[in-house]
Structures are given as C-alpha cells and as structure tokens.
Amino acid sequence: MTRGQTADLIIRHAAELLVCPAGGEGLGIIEDGALLARDGRIVWVGRTADLPAVAADASADAAGRRTIDATGRVVMPGLVECHTHLVFGGSREHEFQMRAAGASYAEIAAAGGGIMSTVRATRAASTEELLHRGRTNLRAMLRLGLTTVEAKSGYGLSTEHELRLLEVYRMLDAEQPVDVVPTFLGAHVVGPEYRDCPDAYVDLVVEEMLPAVAERGLARFCDVFCEQGAFTLEQSRRVLAAGLEHGLRPKLHADQFADGGGGELAAELGAVSADHLDHIGDAGVAAMAAAGVTAVLLPGAVAFLGLHHFAPARRLLEGGVRVALSTDFNPGSCHCMSPFIVVTLASSYLKMSLAEVLRAWTCEAAGALGLAGEVGSLEEGCRADIVVLDTYRAERIPYDFGVDHVETVIKDGLVVYEAGRA
Numbered sequence: 001m002t003r004g005q006t007a008d009l010i011i012r013h014a015a016e017l018l019v020c021p022a023g024g025e026g027l028g029i030i031e032d033g034a035l036l037a038r039d040g041r042i043v044w045v046g047r048t049a050d051l052p053a054v055a056a057d058a059s060a061d062a063a064g065r066r067t068i069d070a071t072g073r074v075v076m077p078g079l080v081e082c083h084t085h086l087v088f089g090g091s092r093e094h095e096f097q098m099r100a101a102g103a104s105y106a107e108i109a110a111a112g113g114g115i116m117s118t119v120r121a122t123r124a125a126s127t128e129e130l131l132h133r134g135r136t137n138l139r140a141m142l143r144l145g146l147t148t149v150e151a152k153s154g155y156g157l158s159t160e161h162e163l164r165l166l167e168v169y170r171m172l173d174a175e176q177p178v179d180v181v182p183t184f185l186g187a188h189v190v191g192p193e194y195r196d197c198p199d200a201y202v203d204l205v206v207e208e209m210l211p212a213v214a215e216r217g218l219a220r221f222c223d224v225f226c227e228q229g230a231f232t233l234e235q236s237r238r239v240l241a242a243g244l245e246h247g248l249r250p251k252l253h254a255d256q257f258a259d260g261g262g263g264e265l266a267a268e269l270g271a272v273s274a275d276h277l278d279h280i281g282d283a284g285v286a287a288m289a290a291a292g293v294t295a296v297l298l299p300g301a302v303a304f305l306g307l308h309h310f311a312p313a314r315r316l317l318e319g320g321v322r323v324a325l326s327t328d329f330n331p332g333s334c335h336c337m338s339p340f341i342v343v344t345l346a347s348s349y350l351k352m353s354l355a356e357v358l359r360a361w362t363c364e365a366a367g368a369l370g371l372a373g374e375v376g377s378l379e380e381g382c383r384a385d386i387v388v389l390d391t392y393r394a395e396r397i398p399y400d401f402g403v404d405h406v407e408t409v410i411k412d413g414l415v416v417y418e419a420g421r422a
C-alpha cells in the first residue's frame with residue numbers, strides 16, 4: 001500500500017492475527033496485528049505499530065470507513081467449508097436413534113432409511129422449501145465464521161431434480177453473503193429407477209445430466225461417491241472424465257470404508273481433492289502427493305456414525321499431501337455444521353497440530369476448491385473475508401470444545417455478522 005491510498009476497513013490491535021499463508025506452512029501469527037482493506041480486498045497486513053499513516057486519519061471514519069479495535073481478540077481468515085451436502089428435504093434423526101440402539105446401516109436402509117429416504121423427501125419438497133432450508137443453513141454457517149461454502153447436489157438423482165438443486169444453489173449464492181461453490185454429485189448413489197441397471201444410470205449421468213449442468217454453468221466441480229455400494233472405480237473414472245470434458249474439475253468421495261484405489265484415481269485424473277480417505281493406503285497417499293491432490297478429511301462423519309477408524313492424517317501430511325478439513329454436513333452421516341467441533345476432533349483423533357487444523361479450515365480448504373490465494377488467507381490481494389474471535393489466542397480454538405467464539409464476520413470487506421446483533 002502506498003502513502004495516500006485510502007482504506008475502507010481497518011482492523012488493529014489483534015492479540016493474534018493469523019495470516020494462514022497460501023502455499024506456505026504455519027499460521028504466520030502476527031502479534032498486535034493489523035490489516036487494511038479496500039473495495040473488498042486486503043491491501044496491507046502487519047503490526048499495528050507499522051500501520052501506514054492513512055490509518056491515523058480519524059476523519060475517514062466519519063466518512064464511512066470502518067475501524068475495528070481487536071484488542072484481546074484473534075483475527076483470522078473467513079473459514080472455508082469445502083465439502084457439504086447443503087440442501088436436502090426431510091431429516092433423519094430417527095435413523096440416528098436406530099444407530100444409537102445398535103442398528104446397522106443395512107438394517108436402517110431396509111427400514112426405508114438411508115440416502116434414498118432423503119432423495120424421496122428432496123424430490124417431494126417445493127423449490128421454495130429447498131431455498132428456505134438453504135437460507136437457514138447458510139445463516140447458521142455464517143454465524144460460525146464460514147464465508148465460503150461448497151455445496152453438492154446428489155439428492156435428486158434425476159436430471160430434473162439434480163438441475164433444480166444446483167439452481168437453488170445459484171439463487172442462494174446470489175441472495176446472501178456466503179459464497180456458495182456448487183458441485184455436481186449426480187453420481188452420489190444409483191438413482192432409484194436404475195437399481196437393477198447401474199450402468200444405465202451412469203449413462204444418464206454422462207450423457208444427459210452432465211451436458212445439461214455444463215450448458216447452464218451450474219457447477220464448478222464434478223464429484224462421485226466411489227465406494228462399494230455406490231460406484232465402482234471404472235464407473236467413477238467414466239463420470240469424472242466426462243466432467244472434465246465439460247470443464248468440471250473432479251472431486252471424489254474416496255476410500256471411506258475400504259481402500260478402493262480412490263486416491264490413485266484422484267491423482268490420475270488431476271482431481272482438486274479426494275475426500276474422506278479413512279482407509280487410504282500408502283500407494284494412494286504417494287499418488288496424491290505426486291499429483292498435488294488435496295485431502296479433505298471428515299472426522300465428524302466418523303464420530304457421528306460411531307466408527308473408530310479415522311483417516312491417517314499424519315501419514316498424509318508426512319507424505320507431502322495438503323490436508324483440509326470439513327464437516328461433511330449432511331442429513332445422514334454427519335448432521336453437524338460446526339468447524340470448531342471438527343477442529344477439536346482433528347486435534348485429538350487425527351493428531352494434527354494447531355497450525356495444521358487451522359490451515360485445514362482456511363487456506364488448505366481454499367485449495368480444495370481451487371481458490372488458494374483468493375480466500376482463506378489474510379495476505380495482500382486476497383479477498384477481505386475475515387473473522388474476529390472473542391478469544392485471546394489461537395490455541396484456545398481446539399481447546400474450547402464446541403465453542404465458536406465468533407464475534408464479527410466480514411465478507412468482501414463488509415461486516416455481515418456481529419454477535420448479539422440482528
């Protein structure tokens with residue numbers, strides 16, 4: 001920033017300002033940190049004592065500039081949620097109780113539960129109902145400091161209903177502050193009309209759904225649930241390769257319940273991320289590291305399902321794979337939208353360090369969406385998506401289990417949420 005330039009947002013005296021440098025390591029903590037933004041972008045970051053002279057001009061505050069005194073607070077990038085099933089009809093709390101009583105996944109499915117029950121409810125819901133659900137969820141996420149949220153389709157499983165979910169995401173993105181990044185997941189499970197001919201469903205995804213999604217510009221990524229009971233490696237490759245031809249970068253639900261070679265497939269196709277990976281093997285880790293595929297780990301889903309086998313985060317990190325975290329927010333396997341619960345789970349069960357868990361919710365999650373250096377970091381040139389936490393040091397974040405501490409959320413340089421205010 002050169003002398004004489006203006007800023008429309010100033011934050012100063014942060015006890016700890018976490019830069020979370022994209023492409024780097026560590027948190028880049030600045031004590032007594034400060035930041036200037038203009039027109040929605042960060043233009044200067046450093047120590048309060050080094051603020052450019054322009055910040056001292058109090059008359060600018062009267063002219064509409066916003067100055068935030070962050071004394072005793074942590075200031076960090078707006079959190080990036082890189083794997084959700086954001087909008088769906090119905091809910092599955094009854095299933096959760098069945099599981100608590102010892103029922104297996106197969107027993108729940110036989111009783112009419114599972115993904116198919118959500119597909120039925122989503123198809124039956126009106127578009128206005130789906131929009132309302134989306135608004136409610138995004139408002140709750142914003143209050144948790146999330147400023148960018150990836151959202152998958154996958155509860156329609158017909159061309160009409162998959163397109164409708166993605167159109168709902170486009171409307172939600174346009175009408176509220178949180179950026180909604182849409183992912184086409186038509187290959188979530190085989191559609192109910194194709195139960196006996198899964199390859200014909202893959203034909204439908206490749207020949208009808210994908211072209212329609214691409215033509216309308218409704219998705220940035222194409223995802224597949226590559227797992228026994230969903231889609232085989234071969235079917236997944238076919239869907240993702242077709243997505244690539246339409247300009248949609250691949251993402252995968254991979255190696256969640258067994259090492260099925262999903263990590264290797266992600267590497268082969270140049271996927272932006274491979275997600276879950278609870279059972280990924282050494283070959284998958286090596287392939288992902290070599291290809292630069294980000295691992296998105298979802299320990300909330302493991303805990304919510306009452307399972308015990310968590311993703312090998314240390315093996316991935318020490319093997320050179322970039323690791324992001326997410327809730328996997330969805331009605332069946334993780335009805336949780338709190339990044340702060342996941343941060344603690346990742347510390348305790350994945351043995352990730354403070355820097356690793358907080359990078360995993362900011363710059364690394366941005367990388368899992370192809371947005372590294374754009375969001376998820378407080379560096380010059382990044383979008384001014386910022387969270388002020390009412391706690392004095394970053395170490396409190398995983399320690400205060402389930403507490404969010406979110407006081408102020410800033411999106412594109414504008415305050416969009418303040419705790420205690422409407």
Ligand SMILES: [Zn+2]
Pocket residue numbers: 083084085253328330
């Ligand atoms: Zn998922």
